[in-house]
Amino acid sequence: APSAPPPPSNTVVPPSLPPYFIKGSIIQLADGELKRVEDLKTEDFIQSAEISSELKIDSSTVERIEGSHTSPNFAVVQFSVGEHRAQVSVEVLVEYPFFVFGQGWSSCCPDRTTQLLELPCTKLSVGDVCISLTLKNLR
Amino acid sequence: NVEPRSVPVFPWHSLVPFLAPTQSD
Secondary structure (H helix, E strand, C coil): CCCCCCCCCCEECCCCCCHHHCCCCEEECCCCCEEEHHHCCHHHHHHHHHHCCCEEEEEEEEEEEEECCCCCCEEEEEEEECCCCEEEEEEEECCCCEEECCCEEEECCHHHHHHHHCCCCEECCCCCEEEEEEECCCC | CCCCCCCCEEEHHHHCCCECCCCCC
8 A cells, every 4th residue: 555645734845857757657556556657547546546445536626826935936826625615725846747647747837847847747737736635534 | 688677667746846735624
């Protein structure tokens, strides 16, 4: 079973761009199947979450995208998460890719994502619905 | 003999950058 990431605070700052977003990175789905990161589909995330005993898919709608006050290389993306529309902001590098339902990888600066990671990417926009995760059976 | 270099394999859930907030109902 996958080990769950730590609980969220309202703002999450990933330390750097993780290596698994580089084109060609091998990703293991919950059923054991291996896929390249650029070949992942929405169904892969949904089916993996269905198999997972800990995690389930939630939808996060992009409500606002603005430049970070700390660095021009960062952006703050505000999401409305799940049916309760909980507000979560994440501060990420502008090239950080999010997976948009039915669309694929998207970032605030897709040109930079493609340049740095070679990952095919579209522009993340307000209204896009991204894949996020939540824990199952939380009380 | 040269050992084959192992290719890192990443779990699918690591690609999602954050967990949604816990719902309390």
